Amino acid sequence: MTIENNYREIIAKIGENISRDGLLDTPKRAAKAMEFLTQGYNQNIDEVVNGALFESEADEMVVVKNIELYSMCEHHMLPFIGKCHIAYIPNGKVLGLSKFARIVDMYARRLQIQENLAREIALSIQEITGSTGVGVIIEAQHLCMMMRGVEKQNSSMTTSVMLGQMRDNPSARQEMLVLVKS
Structure with a gap:
């Protein structure tokens, strides 16, 4: 059974008329959206990096802030949306x-889950670059907490993963936190 057929069945099971004009192409559109939202399964780190690793004498901290992210929680398959600082x-x-x-x-x-996402990003960057320290902070809002369950609209979650010097050297960690907040 295809993703499209599964969506057709879900729509019918929730009590909707799958033949209704507005829903005729919804299973196809939903399947296409799900394939896009989960395209990370079809990618690997070598393809993503594509050789863009360059020799450099730089040995001071590099910070990339406010990288937008959109993911889906594995528990409810609802989006979480936020930003990542590396x-x-x-x-x-x-x-x-x-x-x-x-x-x-x-x-x-x-x-x-956000905790694993931060860890996967940090470990990948550490492995690819061979850096002496990596820190990743993710701040996100989770629709599984906003749209259902406790329905808390202003809630957000912050996770961090610190590796190498970012974990072991308090001044490096502090420098990162200051730079991320600036």
């Missing part, structure tokens, strides 16, 4: 700027 301390190599957003998107476009 910092790393280069160790002979720097990553092309756009690749940070592409890495965030690759992992966000999978069924996720």
